[in-house]
Amino acid sequence: MIKLRNVRLPATANAQLKIWQNEIDRLGNYADQVIAAHKKFKSRNHKDNKTFSQVRTALTRMCSGERRCCYCEDSQANQVEHIKPKSLYPEHVFVWSNYLYACAICNSPKNNRFAVFDSADNVVNVARQNTAPAAPPQPGEPVLINPRRENPTEWMQLDLLSTFWFVPIATPGSKEYKRVEYTIELLDLNRDLLPEARQRAFGDYRARLYEYIEKQKNGASTRQFSYLTKAIQTMPHPTVWFEMKRQHPAIKELNDLFTLAPEALNW
Numbered sequence: 256m257i258k259l260r261n262v263r264l265p266a267t268a269n270a271q272l273k274i275w276q277n278e279i280d281r282l283g284n285y286a287d288q289v290i291a292a293h294k295k296f297k298s299r300n301h302k303d304n305k306t307f308s309q310v311r312t313a314l315t316r317m318c319s320g321e322r323r324c325c326y327c328e329d330s331q332a333n334q335v336e337h338i339k340p341k342s343l344y345p346e347h348v349f350v351w352s353n354y355l356y357a358c359a360i361c362n363s364p365k366n367n368r369f370a371v372f373d374s375a376d377n378v379v380n381v382a383r384q385n386t387a388p389a390a391p392p393q394p395g396e397p398v399l400i401n402p403r404r405e406n407p408t409e410w411m412q413l414d415l416l417s418t419f420w421f422v423p424i425a426t427p428g429s430k431e432y433k434r435v436e437y438t439i440e441l442l443d444l445n446r447d448l449l450p451e452a453r454q455r456a457f458g459d460y461r462a463r464l465y466e467y468i469e470k471q472k473n474g475a476s477t478r479q480f481s482y483l484t485k486a487i488q489t490m491p492h493p494t495v496w497f498e499m500k501r502q503h504p505a506i507k508e509l510n511d512l513f514t515l516a517p518e519a520l521n522w
């Protein structure tokens with residue numbers, strides 16, 4: 256999971272979302288807002304809705320590969336995900352910055368699970384049981400790392416040397432460490448098949464880089480070079496590529512490759 260590129264939503268869609276959000280906010284009563292948020296989002300979030308069609312197009316531009324999920328970077332993204340769940344935060348149900356494109360495997364278990372830090376920096380789960388009366392969640396900073404506005408790789412990295420798991424690099428015991436642990440657990444980022452998929456992506460990126468260096472030696476057209484560069488920049492698992500660049504000084508094979516093609520460090 257890397258920080259997502261900043262994509263602009265067309266002004267007309269943004270204006271429409273604001274009108275819809277205002278409808279929810281105007282209700283005043285939190286329980287009514289939760290019910291309306293759920294109902295209105297369900298009735299508008301489909302492909303025939305012009306605004307949501309624009310939302311989906313813009314969200315697609317944040318994804319890697321063939322619209323891969325912005326959390327796991329592996330499965331196809333097919334759900335407009337609320338980073339802050341709409342069942343807890345109806346004031347963010349129609350807010351563009353609260354959306355990303357996710358797959359059902361990441362999104363379903365996340366559902367309305369969410370946590371905030373209390374004043375002593377403890378992680379407090381604010382998810383509400385279905386039977387509990389609707390009441391606003393305890394205030395506090397979100398624990399989940401938000402890739403729309405934060406850079407997850409500041410606090411965690413992929414282990415490229417053996418497991419291909421995400422592991423914390425933040426100081427143990429720090430808030431950032433707790434955020435990494437929570438994010439990995441909530442989204443199940445080291446679940447079955449993901450490490451294998453990352454390892455395969457590692458091989459694919461490496462092969463592309465070898466191909467690029469080979470073509471440099473033997474000559475190729477500008478078109479071929481630009482094809483190869485673009486292929487690397489749009490492949491799934493962009494975190495693997497980021498980590499290859501970040502960790503190359505410690506991995507001899509990568510260090511040799513990037514020494515031959517230092518420009519690739521900017522891709």
Ligand SMILES: [Zn+2]
Nearest residue numbers: 324327358361
């Ligand atoms: Zn996913």
